Amino acid sequence: MSRERPGGRQGERIEAVDQYRGLAIVLMVIANHLADIASAPDVGLTPIDLIAPFFIFAIGLTCGPSCRGRTAISFAGGSP
Numbered sequence: 001m002s003r004e005r006p007g008g009r010q011g012e013r014i015e016a017v018d019q020y021r022g023l024a025i026v027l028m029v030i031a032n033h034l035a036d037i038a039s040a041p042d043v044g045l046t047p048i049d050l051i052a053p054f055f056i057f058a059i060g061l062t063c064g065p066s067c068r069g070r071t072a073i074s075f076a077g078g079s080p
Contacts, residue, residue, distance in 0.1 A: 017061050024055040 031047040 021058040027051045
């Protein structure tokens with residue numbers, strides 16, 4: 001979804017970040033499903049332990065641009 005920003009510029013999504021985030025979610029769902037099937041005892045490091053940080057990284061990639069955009073709207077007198 002694209003929104004009008006101050007100065008007439010519309011919000012642009014970074015497609016690579018969206019694809020990365022989607023891949024991380026798909027991998028988490030698959031790993032969670034496999035963990036339910038295997039029901040192995042805790043051995044310390046699981047596939048979910050390796051995949052979940054990828055999603056957290058994707059969140060970090062989008063926090064900066066999102067906060068800057070909301071701050072610019074807020075200072076321009078608009079509503080987010």
